Amino acid sequence: MEYLVICIGNRDGGDDAIGPYIADQLKDSDIKVIDCETNPENYTSVIKKQNPKNLIIIDAVEMGFKPGLIRIVPKEKIGVMTISTHGMPLSIFIEYLEQYIEKIILIGIQPKTMEGKMTEVVKKSAEELVEIIRNEEIENITKLD
Numbered sequence: 090m091e092y093l094v095i096c097i098g099n100r101d102g103g104d105d106a107i108g109p110y111i112a113d114q115l116k117d118s119d120i121k122v123i124d125c126e127t128n129p130e131n132y133t134s135v136i137k138k139q140n141p142k143n144l145i146i147i148d149a150v151e152m153g154f155k156p157g158l159i160r161i162v163p164k165e166k167i168g169v170m171t172i173s174t175h176g177m178p179l180s181i182f183i184e185y186l187e188q189y190i191e192k193i194i195l196i197g198i199q200p201k202t203m204e205g206k207m208t209e210v211v212k213k214s215a216e217e218l219v220e221i222i223r224n225e226e227i228e229n230i231t232k233l234d
Contacts, residue, residue, distance in 0.1 A: 093141035094122045094222060097129050097148040097179075104156070104200030104211040105149045114219045130177045136186065143192045145227065147218070148179065149211075150197025152233060157214035158199040159221075160233040167195060196230060 094115060098108030112124035121139060125132045129146070136144065150162055167180045183193055196218065201208045207215075221227060 091141065092121070092143035092145055093136065093139050094120060094145045094147065095125050095129060095132065095136065096122065097125050097127070097146065099127050103202040103204045104198070104207050105203050106207045107149050107198050107200070107211055107215050108147050110207060110212065110215050111147050111219055111222075114215070115222065118223060120222060129179070129182055133182075133185065137189050141190060143194070144186065144190045145222070146179070146183070146193065146195045148195070148197060149200040149203070150195075152197060152199050154199045156199050156201030156208060157210040159214055159218055159230055160197050160199075161227075161230050162195040162197045162233050164193075164195075166233055194227065196227075197233070 096108035096112035099105045100109045109124050109126060112122050115122040121141070123132055123135060152158065152160060164183065167183065179195070183195070186193060198211060198214055198218065201211060221230065
């Protein structure tokens, strides 16, 4: 599957650093990745220029589960989830990009804390997600109900 991965998060925001951490892990691979930090809206032109068929967005998402849980967040759930710490709501960002990209998948990782350093449980989940992406097994991730 041909795709672009964009990672969102704050490196100094505890488990919100999940996105940048995953971007760092994928940078030396054949996978196209962009570390958007806390401002994904600043990368819309870069994303459109890449012209991906599929876009994977990775972010810390408060889903009410145990820390480290990985889920695909369906579009209809995005508006009601607390997602990361960025300015523009992710739902608006995705809605805009849908004009240009065939398939957009949001992968959320349940944070434990949004301050200090990233927790070990979330870091372990990040490493699992990196392997899932490298092995192109995204369809095996459970969808959020």
